[in-house]
Amino acid sequence: MSAILQGAGAATSLSPFNSIDSNKLVPPSRSSLSVRSKRYIVAESNVIKSFGSGLITRRSKPLIANAVATKRENAASSTSSKPGHELLLFEALQEGLEEEMDRDPHVCVMGEDVGHYGGSYKVTKGLADKFGDLRVLDTPICENAFTGMGIGAAMTGLRPVIEGMNMGFLLLAFNQISNNCGMLHYTSGGQFTIPVVIRGPGGVGRQLGAEHSQRLESYFQSIPGIQMVACSTPYNAKGLMKAAIRSENPVILFEHVLLYNLKESIPDEEYICNLEEAEMVRPGEHITILTYSRMRYHVMQAAKTLVNKGYDPEVIDIRSLKPFDLYTIGNSVKKTHRVLIVEECMRTGGIGASLTAAINENFHDYLDAPVMCLSSQDVPTPYAGTLEEWTVVQPAQIVTAVEHLCQ
Amino acid sequence: MAIWFARSRSLVSSLRQNLGLSAILIKRDYSPRPIISKSFLGPVTSHRHESTAVEKHPDLVQPSDEEDVLELDFPGGKVGYTSEMKFIPESTSHRVPCYRVFDKNGRIIPNSDFIPVSEKLAVKMYEQMATLQVMDHIFYEAQRQGRISFYLTSVGEEAINIASAAALSPDDVILPQYREPGVLLWRGFTLEEFANQCFGNKADYGKGRQMPIHYGSNRHNYLTVSSPIATQLPQAAGVGYSLKMEKKNACAVTFIGDGGTSEGDFHAGLNFAAVMEAPVVFICRNNGWAISTHISEQFRSDGIVVKGQAYGIRSIRVDGNDALAVYSAVRSAREMAVTEQRPVLIEAMTYRVGHHSTSDDSTKYRAADEIQYWKMSRNPVNRFKKWVEDNGWWSEEDESKLRSNTRKQLLQAIQVAEKWEKQPLTELFNDVYDVKPKNLEEQEVGLKALVEKRPEDYPPGFHV
Numbered sequence: 001m002s003a004i005l006q007g008a009g010a011a012t013s014l015s016p017f018n019s020i021d022s023n024k025l026v027p028p029s030r031s032s033l034s035v036r037s038k039r040y041i042v043a044e045s046n047v048i049k050s051f052g053s054g055l056i057t058r059r060s061k062p063l064i065a066n067a068v069a070t071k072r073e074n075a076a077s078s079t080s081s082k083p084g085h086e087l088l089l090f091e092a093l094q095e096g097l098e099e100e101m102d103r104d105p106h107v108c109v110m111g112e113d114v115g116h117y118g119g120s121y122k123v124t125k126g127l128a129d130k131f132g133d134l135r136v137l138d139t140p141i142c143e144n145a146f147t148g149m150g151i152g153a154a155m156t157g158l159r160p161v162i163e164g165m166n167m168g169f170l171l172l173a174f175n176q177i178s179n180n181c182g183m184l185h186y187t188s189g190g191q192f193t194i195p196v197v198i199r200g201p202g203g204v205g206r207q208l209g210a211e212h213s214q215r216l217e218s219y220f221q222s223i224p225g226i227q228m229v230a231c232s233t234p235y236n237a238k239g240l241m242k243a244a245i246r247s248e249n250p251v252i253l254f255e256h257v258l259l260y261n262l263k264e265s266i267p268d269e270e271y272i273c274n275l276e277e278a279e280m281v282r283p284g285e286h287i288t289i290l291t292y293s294r295m296r297y298h299v300m301q302a303a304k305t306l307v308n309k310g311y312d313p314e315v316i317d318i319r320s321l322k323p324f325d326l327y328t329i330g331n332s333v334k335k336t337h338r339v340l341i342v343e344e345c346m347r348t349g350g351i352g353a354s355l356t357a358a359i360n361e362n363f364h365d366y367l368d369a370p371v372m373c374l375s376s377q378d379v380p381t382p383y384a385g386t387l388e389e390w391t392v393v394q395p396a397q398i399v400t401a402v403e404h405l406c407q
Numbered sequence: 408m409a410i411w412f413a414r415s416r417s418l419v420s421s422l423r424q425n426l427g428l429s430a431i432l433i434k435r436d437y438s439p440r441p442i443i444s445k446s447f448l449g450p451v452t453s454h455r456h457e458s459t460a461v462e463k464h465p466d467l468v469q470p471s472d473e474e475d476v477l478e479l480d481f482p483g484g485k486v487g488y489t490s491e492m493k494f495i496p497e498s499t500s501h502r503v504p505c506y507r508v509f510d511k512n513g514r515i516i517p518n519s520d521f522i523p524v525s526e527k528l529a530v531k532m533y534e535q536m537a538t539l540q541v542m543d544h545i546f547y548e549a550q551r552q553g554r555i556s557f558y559l560t561s562v563g564e565e566a567i568n569i570a571s572a573a574a575l576s577p578d579d580v581i582l583p584q585y586r587e588p589g590v591l592l593w594r595g596f597t598l599e600e601f602a603n604q605c606f607g608n609k610a611d612y613g614k615g616r617q618m619p620i621h622y623g624s625n626r627h628n629y630l631t632v633s634s635p636i637a638t639q640l641p642q643a644a645g646v647g648y649s650l651k652m653e654k655k656n657a658c659a660v661t662f663i664g665d666g667g668t669s670e671g672d673f674h675a676g677l678n679f680a681a682v683m684e685a686p687v688v689f690i691c692r693n694n695g696w697a698i699s700t701h702i703s704e705q706f707r708s709d710g711i712v713v714k715g716q717a718y719g720i721r722s723i724r725v726d727g728n729d730a731l732a733v734y735s736a737v738r739s740a741r742e743m744a745v746t747e748q749r750p751v752l753i754e755a756m757t758y759r760v761g762h763h764s765t766s767d768d769s770t771k772y773r774a775a776d777e778i779q780y781w782k783m784s785r786n787p788v789n790r791f792k793k794w795v796e797d798n799g800w801w802s803e804e805d806e807s808k809l810r811s812n813t814r815k816q817l818l819q820a821i822q823v824a825e826k827w828e829k830q831p832l833t834e835l836f837n838d839v840y841d842v843k844p845k846n847l848e849e850q851e852v853g854l855k856a857l858v859e860k861r862p863e864d865y866p867p868g869f870h871v
Contacts, residue, residue: 108652134652140682145641145675152645152659155630156580158652160645179635180642188623188631189614190838225839248841276844323844 084267090260092234093123096241097161099270101131104159107245110137110146111163111200120165121201121260147173147198151180155192159245167202167254168214181250182225197244198252203294203344204392205257210380213388217254217321218350228321229275230254230293234264236319239273247275254321256294278325284314286406287338290329290355292318295342295393302398311402321351329355330363337368338405342393347375369405374398502709505756506736507726511785513793521735526800532573532730533795534809536565536788539589541813542598543761546605549821550619550765555605559620561586563760566730566787567692569593571660571755574737578657580646581629582639585620586692587662594627598817602824614838615830637667640676640689644750647685651748658686658744660737666697668711677718680750687750688740689720692727694759699772715752727755728787731794758785832858832871 087095101107109124115138118125128136139146143164150160164170170177177198184192204213217228227249231237237255244251281296282303291299296317303313314332318325333339339359343352352373359371374393381391478485508521515521524532543560550558561568568589575581581590588601600612604622607615612624613631623631630646633639643661650657667673668691680687691711695702708714715722721743725736733755740751758781762769769778795801836843836851843851855871858864 134648137648137683140675140678142641142671142675142678144672145644145679148638148641148672148676149645149648149679152582152630152639152642153649154645155642156646156649158645158649175635176638176641180633180638184631184633185841186838187613187617187621187633188625189612189616191612191623191625192631193841227840323846326845 084265084269086263086265087234088260089231089234089237089255089262089264090121090123092238092264092266093231093241093255094125094127096238097124097245098127098130100242100245101127101135104245106157107159107161108135108137108153109161109163110139110150112139112141112146112165114138114163119163121255121257124163143169143172144176147176148180150196150198151176151184151194154194154196154250155184159195159197161197161199161245164198164200166212166214166257167200167216168212170198170200170216171214171219173198174219177220177226177250177252178223182223185249186225193248194250195245195248196250197241197247198250199241199244199255201255201257201260203254203256203258204376204381204388207383207385207388208257208381209383213381215345215350215376216252218345220252221322221351221354225250226322227251227275228254229319230256230321232256232259232293232296232317232319234262235266236273236279236317238266239271240275240319242270243272243275246272251275254293258294259297273319276320276323276325278328279317279319280314280328281317282313282315284312284336286312286336287314287340287402288329288332288336289313289315289340289342289398289402290318291315291342292321292351293344295344298393298395299342299398302395302402305395305399306402309399309403311406313402318355324355324358326358326362329359333359333363334366337366339367339371340398340401340405341371341373341375342398343373343375344392345375346378347373348378350375372401372405374401497707498709503712503724505724505726506732507729508731508735509726509729509790509794511790513790513797515731515794521731522738524731524734526798528573529795529798530800532569532734533788533791533801535569535572535589535593536730536791537806537809538598538813539565539568539592540788541810542588542592542601542817545814545817545821546601546619547761547765549605554821554825555619557619557765558605559585559764560761561589563758563781563785563787564692564694564727565589566733566791567690567727567755567757570730570733571690571737574734575660575741576657577628578655579628579741580650580657580659581627582643582646582659582661583622583629583632584636584639584662584664584667584692585632585634586664588620588622590662591622591624591627591629594629596622596624596627596629597820598813599820599824600624602817602820603827606821606824606827607829608824608827609830610824610827611830614834616834616838637663637670637672637676639663640667640670640672641679642676643687643689644676644679644683644685647680647687647744647750648683651683651685656745658688658741660688660690660741662690662692664697665691665693665695665702665711666700666705667691668714669705674718677715677720677750677752681719684748685750686744686748688737688744689750689752690737691752691754692757693754694727694757696759696763696769696773698763698767699769701773710754710756712752712754720750720752722752722754724754724756727757728785728790730787730791757787829869832869 097109109127113120114124115128115133115136124136147162147170150162153160164173181194181196185194202214202216217230220226220228227247229240229244229251231240231253240253244253281300289299299315303315306313314336316328316332318329341352341355343350345351352375356371356373374397376391376393379391382388477488479488508515508519510516539561543562546555546558547560549555564586568587572590572593577594583590601622603610604613605619613621617631621632621634623629630639639661640663643659646659650659663673677689693702693710697705710724712722712724723736725732727733736753740753743749744751760778760782792801832855833851836847839847858869858871
């Protein structure tokens, strides 16, 4: 990433704000800036006051001249953007699943309405017609049962992909996932492997109510023996799906209800994404922002604002929720010395909480400021749209947090 | 619902045989269903998108005796209706009878149906039942002496253990609850291997990671015992599904106790196996007690066998203390499961003579003479022994030789297993995943350093 030094003129626009005028924002005087969004949501000033003292101006870092890296903003693939074919995220998942089912006859799918109906989110569309309704199995409504069934099938040689219609329903399968899926490879002394993939949409949607807005990654994260990954773009959705199916460990793939219709161009040739790797979305210098799934987009939206204000955030989509890719994260922390975690989990006991602990433990010496974690509140997700919007982290909060951390 | 039924041609034809709800209750049709011809072998394309509109089958419902029985169609097919408001009683006037072959003295009841057993097989069955008895006794004593931490006996259920195992093929995959070590014994697990697992030593296949009696062996197609009750039932449906996909000549066989049938997974596992038409044999050991909960406090149905029909599963109640009956029932069930690709439920009536486990004292909640009665007068091993002896295939001399040899072998196995070194520290972190991830590597390195720095804080046999 490049940082271009500017003259003194640019420095004036970056003087610390004690309060922000909600309707006025001084545009920077650089001509190369292309302001992408005219709408700036600004947090209330009392929030800044509550962050404590510390109005020391730190201008040791070079100023940013370029606008937000436009390549990254389109949620393009992190590898070469060779023209491939364009599709939506759920189609990418389906493509990955279909390719793996073609490649290995042991891969099968089970879940509610996955067969001829094509899946509630159309991820398994067309698969039953192609592979038959035994390999793409419609199950009765019992999550614990079909998860258990997948585990039993996996122990005898199949590679099931278990779909929960909504991640929240997999709470009913917790017994099978924790006590059997995560454990049996270990307690059998390695005699039985359980190469299942448990997937489904989760996260806060649009007014789906509390029971359908669960973030299961918080609850599953301490089960030993499982791996957890979260996809966020069509590129990594397909790659992670394929990698998860090929993995010998049980993998839980978290998708997000609101991301299924994201469109992107993905390569034609075959590829898989590494299950334990994080994705560098936007390299930067000032601060490391760690995020995953839908919050990636809120972060990128905030990043546009931040760049306009002269900050250079480094955005990493952690992707691997268990185990954390502390290598990529560590390198970033060592570079920027500031960390902001933006997640959709609840404040208490979420992925952010664990990640904060891990970073503090491992990279304490490299931090110039406390690790800050923006999460959803510890409330059941309300139905009303306005209330729901404020349970999840909004770009404005991210901007404020970065400004505070970078003081 | 029509879609479910339409998927299986045999089920549709069986609906044609059974007319209306009331008829299904009275007429218990145990005739073997026609073998599903290739219907499970590929995608069923023809019936999937049929609507639930009335199908034109003039011969579907035959008029019965009642004048006003006509048919209604609903999703799920045609059903007769009646204007008489009649509730199905909560229980039938007679309980489902129990299939048995031996009388209480070990003599075959004349005109019984059973599959004949050769001398060789019968002697082997008896030997294994006696071995299981000796093994249970010795390991129980070892626990009482503090040499192993925990044990769970199968006293009173030896016939279920051994006779069911004898009726199966080695390719059939077993998903045990925890009171079925006899099945593993039959398949060739040695007394030394049992001892190794109980002591959790280095030779244990489970690598010391599970409590005693949580045996597991992929060589013997016996899935590792997992403590939570009934979790193996949906897994059995999955194993059946896997075997069905691979068209193997094998079935899944899973065990559960009477208490375990209250778990949600019982309902789930049976329902799934029925809908998937998976080759699974569910064997319920109804031994009267779930720790201290008597079956009268566990359910209000007539045992477990009546629940099979609720799921569309063929079922049978069998005398679990009658080795020949268990053998015949399991053997037939296995054939049905594999050739007809359907689940079967067997309820084996028995009694749990021992305590639930070494952590339990059952005299606290049941009469000591009740236990004595079952132990002496209704002992399945003695009953089978009488028959084998009456046939001239077994003598007292054979008996004392077997028991003393087994006892010696067991004591020796325990001694050796006890002294065998335990697992090294590396096994704490292996097999959590296929490849150790970085965080576990770090934890391992940290722990190793700790142990090496202060060895006096760790037990003497402990090594990294």
